[in-house]
Amino acid sequence: MTKEELVNLCKEGDEQALSLLYKTYVKKMKRICSRYVSDEQTVNDLLHDGFIIIFTSIDTLRSYEKLESWMGKIMKNISLKYLEQCHAITNIPLDCIEEFEEPLIPSYSTNFPSYAIMLKMVESLP
DSSP, X not given: OOHXXXXXXXXXXXXXXXXXXXXXXXXXXXHHHHHHOOOHHHHHHXXXXXXXXXXXXXXXXXXXXXXXXXXXXXXXXXXXHHHHXXXXXXXXXXXXXXXXXXXXXXXXXXXXXXXXXXXXXXXXXX
């Protein structure tokens, strides 16, 4: 299968083509993420997130010839964004917090789908 055929099938949502795209480029994309992030688990998470972006936005790819560089840019950008977020987190020393202050309790949404629905969603991924 040519790269052009692969891209066209992926744009049509063909699951086998998406799977082939993943298998063909996963090692190269992992190396790109690994250049920026050293933690293996984080690299795998970024790789997963990057491929979700690739799969959902492959329609925006104008030229099949630029597939690999386009995917590489996505992986690079997602890695850099992760690093940026890590550096943006500031730590407040405990001695700077007054004793009467109570920690903020985050309000979590209770509108999560059930475990069975989430499992079906994950199993439907290519």
